[in-house]
Amino acid sequence: MLGNFTYCNPTKLYFGKSAIDGLNEELPKYGKNVLLVYGGGSIKKNGIYDKVIGLLEANGKTVYEDAGVMPNPTVEKLYEGIERAKKAKADLILAVGGGSVCDYAKAVSVSVNCKEDPWDKYYLRMEDVDCEIIPVGCVLTMVGTGSEMNGGSVITNYAQKLKIGHVFGENVFPKFSVLDPEYTFTLPKYQMIAGFYDIMSHILEQYFSGEDDNTSDYIMEGLLRSLIHSSLIAVENPEDYEARSNIMWTATWALNTLVAKGKTTDWEVHMLGQAVGAHTNATHGMTLAAVSMAYYRHIMSYGLKKFVRYAENVWNVSPDGKSDEQIAEEGLKAMESWMKKIGLVMNLTELGVKKDMVESIADSTLIMDGGYKILTKEEVIKILTESL
Numbered sequence: 001m002l003g004n005f006t007y008c009n010p011t012k013l014y015f016g017k018s019a020i021d022g023l024n025e026e027l028p029k030y031g032k033n034v035l036l037v038y039g040g041g042s043i044k045k046n047g048i049y050d051k052v053i054g055l056l057e058a059n060g061k062t063v064y065e066d067a068g069v070m071p072n073p074t075v076e077k078l079y080e081g082i083e084r085a086k087k088a089k090a091d092l093i094l095a096v097g098g099g100s101v102c103d104y105a106k107a108v109s110v111s112v113n114c115k116e117d118p119w120d121k122y123y124l125r126m127e128d129v130d131c132e133i134i135p136v137g138c139v140l141t142m143v144g145t146g147s148e149m150n151g152g153s154v155i156t157n158y159a160q161k162l163k164i165g166h167v168f169g170e171n172v173f174p175k176f177s178v179l180d181p182e183y184t185f186t187l188p189k190y191q192m193i194a195g196f197y198d199i200m201s202h203i204l205e206q207y208f209s210g211e212d213d214n215t216s217d218y219i220m221e222g223l224l225r226s227l228i229h230s231s232l233i234a235v236e237n238p239e240d241y242e243a244r245s246n247i248m249w250t251a252t253w254a255l256n257t258l259v260a261k262g263k264t265t266d267w268e269v270h271m272l273g274q275a276v277g278a279h280t281n282a283t284h285g286m287t288l289a290a291v292s293m294a295y296y297r298h299i300m301s302y303g304l305k306k307f308v309r310y311a312e313n314v315w316n317v318s319p320d321g322k323s324d325e326q327i328a329e330e331g332l333k334a335m336e337s338w339m340k341k342i343g344l345v346m347n348l349t350e351l352g353v354k355k356d357m358v359e360s361i362a363d364s365t366l367i368m369d370g371g372y373k374i375l376t377k378e379e380v381i382k383i384l385t386e387s388l
Contacts, residue, residue, distance in 0.1 A: 005261045011149045012176045015249070019180040020051055026137060026176045027059040031091025034061045035084060035134075037105045038096045039069045043141060046186045052096055052139060064088035066108075069097065072156045072163065072277055072284070073104040075119045081108040082118075085134060095138045095174075098195075099145025100284075102138045103165075106153040106172055109134040123155055123164040129172060138177040142187050143248045144195030144285055146202060146255025148177035156278055161364045163278035165270070179252065181245040185238060192238060193342050194285030196231045196247065200224070201269055201288040202254040207310070208296070208303055209264040209370050216259045221313045223250050223259070228314075228338060235342050266371030269295050272383065275364035282351040289344040290351055293336055294386040298379065300328050303372035307331060348387045358384045 014022030027034075034056055043049040056063050066084045069077065085093065085108050095105035111118035113131040121127050138148045145152070151168035184192070207220045227250050233243035253259070272295065273287035280287075300307050308324050311317035311331020319327050336346075345351060353361070362380040375383075 003262050007258065007261055008170050009149060009173065009256055009258070010170055010175070011173045011256070013149065013179060013252070014176065015179045016245070017180060017182060019178045020055065020139065022176065022178055023052070023055045023137075023139075024059065027056065027061060027092075029175075030135060032060065032062050033064065033088050033091045035064050035066055035088045035090040035093045035108075036096065037066045037069060037081070037093055037101055037108070039067070039071075039098070039101055041067065042186070043096055046183075048096060048139070048141060048183060052094070056094075064090065069101045069104045071098075071100050072281055073100050073107070073154070075123075075155055075157045077104065078107050078111060078118065078155055082111050085112045090134050093134050093136045095136060096141065098140070098142030098191075099147040099198075100154075102136075102140070102147035102174065103145065103153045103155070105136045105138070106147070106151065106168065106174075107155055109136050110153075110168060110172055119155070119157060122153075122166045122168075123157075123162075126166060129168060133172060135175045136172075138174045139183070140177060140179050140248070141183045142191060142195055143184055143251040144198035146199075146251055148174060148179065149252050149256040152255070154274065158278065158281075161278050161360065163274040163364075164366070165274070179248055181241060181248050184244055184248065187238075189235075189238065189343070191283065193231075193235065193344060194283045194289075195251070196227065196234075196285070196342060197289045197339070197344050198285040199227055199247070199251045199254050201273075201285075201292065202251075203227075203259070204292075204296075205266045205269055205371075206260050206263050208299070208306055208372065209266050210262075211303075211305055212262070214262045216262050217309075219253075220259050221310075223254060224314045226250050231342055232338075264370035267368045268371055268375060271366045271368055272380070275361045275366075276348060276351065276353060276384075278364050279357060279361050280352045286345040286351060287348075289339060290346060290348045291383060291387045293332065293339075293346070294383045296332055297329075298383055299371065299373045300332070301325075304328055306372075348384065353384075353388065355385070355388060358388075
């Protein structure tokens with residue numbers, strides 16, 4: 001039975017070629033001071049920076065910059081961003097980059113007026129926002145996280161060996177996001193395919209929960225099939241507009257909260273991957289890929305009915321003459337073959353994890369309760385060890 005829920009997503013999207021012109025409609029809604037947030041400077045090389053600056057100046061904005069947002073934004077960078085936003089007296093935070101930049105912008109937005117340490121309040125105690133928020137807008141240059149249309153924000157504390165995501169409420173969602181698929185064309189291949197798997201994992205972690213036959217599962221199966229098809233094209237030709245636009249749209253729908261409705265959702269793969277990231281600073285999507293096969297084989301028997309459905313409806317596995325276990329395993333093998341074909345990292349060793357790090361990573365892994373099996377620490381260690 002589909003459970004009761006409330007759904008609201010207030011983010012306005014501008015999608016497609018020339019989507020950047022949407023800034024002309026959005027910028028007049030906010031005050032004069034804009035904090036422009038971006039990463040390592042690639043947007044200056046590919047011309048996106050100049051376009052954004054030109055539109056900000058044309059709309060009479062005073063621009064303050066906060067550059068250098070890293071792929072796994074740190075708590076130290078968050079504290080730096082808070083001070084930059086205060087100095088700018090920012091009326092709007094405009095994030096130009098991938099999911100990490102968008103995540104970081106949201107973290108800054110809820111922290112500038114926070115009376116407590118935001119790491120403690122939001123990421124350790126998981127408390128709601130009770131202060132004034134600076135609105136955020138996004139110009140997306142990499143797809144994967146879905147951060148352009150949700151309240152998620154992941155921050156890493158290397159001193160504490162913790163990488164934690166807080167899912168803020170709809171008041172923290174970006175007010176608008178610009179999605180031009182051509183802005184993703186210059187992304188390095190490694191980052192591109194890591195983003196592809198982040199999308200896959202977002203969908204699977206919502207799909208592999210519950211046994212009900214509900215609309216959300218049908219939507220997710222369609223999203224998965226689209227992603228698989230387009231990813232194979234994009235790997236061969238990264239500038240195939242149709243493939244990249246479909247992937248960008250799939251990434252947004254994978255985590256804009258819609259398909260989670262009526263589901264308990266799992267998220268244990270993300271907890272495993274984020275713990276690995278807290279110890280290695282490895283690329284997020286690759287950490288997810290490295291632990292996924294061991295995790296899904298571990299829980300398969302607990303949610304066998306759904307794994308059979310996944311094999312048949314997503315990977316076109318024929319059930320003829322096979323047991324449910326055989327069908328489910330064939331589906332996972334098909335998924336594994338696709339992962340290898342697009343070039344994903346398939347083990348933790350390649351990401352720098354050594355056997356003597358496993359127990360410490362397990363200690364950093366948060367245990368979730370929405371999937372088919374609530375893991376024990378011993379099971380976490382077993383999965384991580386099998387992923388080496």
